[in-house]
Amino acid sequence: MTADTITDVFEEHRSFLLGVAYRMLGRVADAEDVVQDAWLRWAAADRGDVREPRAYLVRVVTRLALDRLARIKARNEAYVGPWLPEPYVTDFGDTVQDTAERAVLADSVSLAVLVVLESLSPLERAVFVLREAFGYPHADIAAVLDRSESAVRQLAGRARRHVDERRPRYDVDPVQRRELTERFLAAAAEGDLDGLLDLLAPDVRLVGDSGGRSKAPLRVLESADHVGRFLVGVTRKSVPDLSVRVLELNGGPALLLLSGGTPDSVLQLDVADGHIRTVYVVRNPDKLRALAA
The missing domain is CATH 1.20.140.160 (PhyR, sigma-like (SL) domain)
Structure with missing residues (x-):
C-alpha cells in the first residue's frame, strides 16, 4: 500500500x-x-x-x-458527584439506512445504557x-x-x-421524545413550574454531572416536585448571553446551553408514556469541550 x-x-x-x-x-x-x-x-x-x-x-x-x-x-x-458519559454527537445521517439498525445503535449509545455499562467488567x-x-x-x-x-x-x-436488569424498561418513541424536549425547553425557559410538573413523571429523577467543576446537584434529585422546583430555580438565575440549541446527542434530542457561545450545559431527557422519567444534566466543562465546534 x-x-x-x-x-x-x-x-x-x-x-x-x-x-x-x-x-x-x-x-x-x-x-x-x-x-x-x-x-x-x-x-x-x-x-x-x-x-x-x-x-x-x-x-x-x-x-x-x-x-x-x-x-x-x-x-x-x-x-465528585454523579458520573455521566461525555455527550457524543450521533447524527447517523445517510450512513445507516435500516430503521431497526439505527434504533439499536442509538440505544447502545444512550446515557442510560452507558451508565449501566460502567458496572460491567x-x-x-x-x-x-x-x-x-x-x-x-x-x-x-x-x-x-x-x-x-x-x-x-x-x-x-x-x-x-x-x-x-438495570436499564430502563420502556420503549422510546423518537417523535414523542423530541416533542417533550421542546415543551420542556419552553416551560423551563419561562420558569413555568406547573407546566414542568405536567411533563414530569411523579418519580422522575434528575442526574447532574459537574465533577465538582461547576454548580450541579451532588446527589440524584427524585420526585417531580423536587426536580421541577430545582429547574425553575436554575432558570431564574442570570446566565450571560444565553442561547440554546437542539441537537442529536447519544441517539436522541438534547439541549445544548451556551453562555457567550461557550458550552455551559447539556440536558437530555428519557421519556415514556408521555412523561419525562429522567433528566440528565452534564455541566463538567471537560465533557463539553468536544461540543464547542
Whole structure:
C-alpha cells in the first residue's frame, strides 16, 4: 500500500472505530486517543497479512480500550458527584439506512445504557458492545479478544442479563421524545413550574454531572416536585448571553446551553408514556469541550 492508500483505508473506518471506542470508554477524548493510537499501529504494521482491515482495526481498538478501562475506572471512583458519559454527537445521517439498525445503535449509545455499562467488567463490556451494538458473531469476538467462543458466549449472556436488569424498561418513541424536549425547553425557559410538573413523571429523577467543576446537584434529585422546583430555580438565575440549541446527542434530542457561545450545559431527557422519567444534566466543562465546534 502507498501512504495515501494506508491513510484512505484507515479514514474509511475511523467513524466506526470511534463508535466502538466511545461505547467502551464513555468519553470522547479517551475514544479519540485510542483511535489515534490505532492509527499509529496501523501505519507501522506489516499489512501484508491483513486481509480484512476493519477486523484488524477493531481488534486493535478493542484491546487498546481494554487497557485504558482500568485507568478510567480508577478515575471515576474518585469522581465528585454523579458520573455521566461525555455527550457524543450521533447524527447517523445517510450512513445507516435500516430503521431497526439505527434504533439499536442509538440505544447502545444512550446515557442510560452507558451508565449501566460502567458496572460491567472490561471484558463483559467489550463483548456487549461488539455483540449488541454492532452484531458481531461470537466467533469473531473470540478472535478479537483471544478467548474461546464458549467463553465469549458466557460473557455475552452475563453482560446481557446484567444490562437488562438495570436499564430502563420502556420503549422510546423518537417523535414523542423530541416533542417533550421542546415543551420542556419552553416551560423551563419561562420558569413555568406547573407546566414542568405536567411533563414530569411523579418519580422522575434528575442526574447532574459537574465533577465538582461547576454548580450541579451532588446527589440524584427524585420526585417531580423536587426536580421541577430545582429547574425553575436554575432558570431564574442570570446566565450571560444565553442561547440554546437542539441537537442529536447519544441517539436522541438534547439541549445544548451556551453562555457567550461557550458550552455551559447539556440536558437530555428519557421519556415514556408521555412523561419525562429522567433528566440528565452534564455541566463538567471537560465533557463539553468536544461540543464547542
